[in-house]
Amino acid sequence: MTEAMAEYRRDTVSSTAKPVPQPPIGMLAELTHRCPLQCPYCSNPIELTRKREELDTDTWRRVFRQAADMGVLQVHLSGGEPAARPDLEALIASCVESGLYSNLITAGVNISRARLDALADAGLDHVQLSVQGATAEVNDRIANLPGAFDKKLAFARNVTDVGLPLTLNSVIHRHNLHQIPDLVELAVELGARRLEIAHAQYYGWALENRAALMPPREQVMEALELVEAARERLKGKLVIDAVVPDYYARLPKPCMNGWGRQSLNVTPAGKVLPCHAAETIPGLEFWNVRDHGLNEIWRDNPAFNAYRGTDWMPDSCQSCDRREIDWGGCRCQALALTGDATQMDPVCELSPYHDEVQVLAIRDAGRDDDFRYRRFAAAPR
Amino acid sequence: MTTSPELQPTDTVRIPRGVRLREDKARGGWVLLAPERVFQLDPIAREVLTRVDGERTIADIVDDLAAAFDAPRERILTDVRAMLLDLMTKNVLEVV
Numbered sequence: 001m002t003e004a005m006a007e008y009r010r011d012t013v014s015s016t017a018k019p020v021p022q023p024p025i026g027m028l029a030e031l032t033h034r035c036p037l038q039c040p041y042c043s044n045p046i047e048l049t050r051k052r053e054e055l056d057t058d059t060w061r062r063v064f065r066q067a068a069d070m071g072v073l074q075v076h077l078s079g080g081e082p083a084a085r086p087d088l089e090a091l092i093a094s095c096v097e098s099g100l101y102s103n104l105i106t107a108g109v110n111i112s113r114a115r116l117d118a119l120a121d122a123g124l125d126h127v128q129l130s131v132q133g134a135t136a137e138v139n140d141r142i143a144n145l146p147g148a149f150d151k152k153l154a155f156a157r158n159v160t161d162v163g164l165p166l167t168l169n170s171v172i173h174r175h176n177l178h179q180i181p182d183l184v185e186l187a188v189e190l191g192a193r194r195l196e197i198a199h200a201q202y203y204g205w206a207l208e209n210r211a212a213l214m215p216p217r218e219q220v221m222e223a224l225e226l227v228e229a230a231r232e233r234l235k236g237k238l239v240i241d242a243v244v245p246d247y248y249a250r251l252p253k254p255c256m257n258g259w260g261r262q263s264l265n266v267t268p269a270g271k272v273l274p275c276h277a278a279e280t281i282p283g284l285e286f287w288n289v290r291d292h293g294l295n296e297i298w299r300d301n302p303a304f305n306a307y308r309g310t311d312w313m314p315d316s317c318q319s320c321d322r323r324e325i326d327w328g329g330c331r332c333q334a335l336a337l338t339g340d341a342t343q344m345d346p347v348c349e350l351s352p353y354h355d356e357v358q359v360l361a362i363r364d365a366g367r368d369d370d371f372r373y374r375r376f377a378a379a380p381r
Numbered sequence: 382m383t384t385s386p387e388l389q390p391t392d393t394v395r396i397p398r399g400v401r402l403r404e405d406k407a408r409g410g411w412v413l414l415a416p417e418r419v420f421q422l423d424p425i426a427r428e429v430l431t432r433v434d435g436e437r438t439i440a441d442i443v444d445d446l447a448a449a450f451d452a453p454r455e456r457i458l459t460d461v462r463a464m465l466l467d468l469m470t471k472n473v474l475e476v477v
């Protein structure tokens with residue numbers, strides 16, 4: 001038995017045209033950008049989508065059906081705060097109808113016990129709750145919402161009480177890195193089955209706030225060891241997944257396990273993206289579920305084919321043994337740090353920009369900038 | 382019969398809430414869907430897991446498999462227990 005995230009067998013027969021891509025496994029459905037929290041590393045774009053531009057219930061239902069038909073297995077209902085949508089119950093029911101595994105990714109501050117019961121009754125499979133820190137003081141300052149931490153704890157207890165499996169997710173940076181052992185304890189105490197220790201990835205809001213978030217190198221290395229030890233100690237009790245802090249790494253991450261390879265994103269307004277930050281890359285036109293079928297977009301949208309597979313890679317990546325391990329790293333990071341999305345990910349030690357990235361990280365880690373909180377109508381720099 | 386301290390033939394296991402076994406028509410075969418994870422099952426894993434219903438003991442399942450596949454029971458027990466223990470470590474199976 002193999003973990004499918006690792007590799008699916010490819011048995012496409014191609015004639016003259018490009019081979020047909022394997023269907024995606026997972027879909028991130030960003031139901032809304034509305035959120036009571038203002039985390040300065042939010043994965044949403046700087047220009048947030050307004051409520052009036054959001055897809056309606058029936059369009060989402062259609063998207064879920066199309067996703068299931070093309071082979072998607074899991075849907076992550078995300079945002080913003082997905083519970084800001086009054087039709088969340090209906091959307092979960094629609095996932096269930098299509099046989100999709102539904103995962104709710106929530107801040108957990110605006111879901112009452114009664115609402116949670118309704119979501120569970122609709123057939124929700126799993127809840128992923130974000131915490132911004134392991135104490136009210138840190139959590140509420142990063143989320144910029146007093147009282148948020150206490151509400152999250154109450155919500156987490158309701159989730160386990162209802163009998164739904166709980167994952168705790170925490171984005172890690174300079175202001176909460178020291179709380180990793182406390183986050184592990186919190187996850188155990190709340191009865192979570194899984195904990196995500198996700199070092200901030202610097203796109204969008206986090207890129208804006210990099211000088212306020214970047215942790216020093218030594219602390220990052222220490223944190224990695226702590227997580228490893230906790231994982232070993234809690235085997236069988238708590239699954240710990242880590243997203244690595246790649247500015248200090250030697251090798252790039254396999255971003256999304258390859259562009260247009262295993263997953264896709266649908267934005268609140270219906271645009272379909274290979275990843276959160278793909279819209280930052282100039283020259284790519286992303287198609288919308290209002291105009292095209294999901295499978296058609298996955299297969300034929302030139303933006304999905306732009307960096308799919310290995311043909312687009314620079315020579316040094318094409319001749320590298322790791323080309324189908326890290327898939328050239330991250331396109332958005334190549335763009336953000338070199339100005340060119342077709343470059344190899346500059347985190348790679350073979351990149352001519354590698355040393356610059358290290359210098360940048362060390363410089364930002366030594367600064368003391370204030371947060372620029374995530375808000376609507378914040379004009380881009 | 383050798384027994385593992387963690388999992389006895391008399392134990393009953395189940396697939397917990399939040400984990401689902403289903404066919405994967407698009408790619409062929411069966412999968413176990415778990416939080417942020419998809420396990421692709423080989424035909425043997427599928428035969429074992431479709432028999433996990435939260436009521437039958439591991440011994441019952443092994444008997445059933447031994448009969449269905451005309452294979453030595455001891456060998457099946459060893460393999461099945463190793464597989465189930467591995468899934469328990471990954472938090473996608475639990476003892477009732």
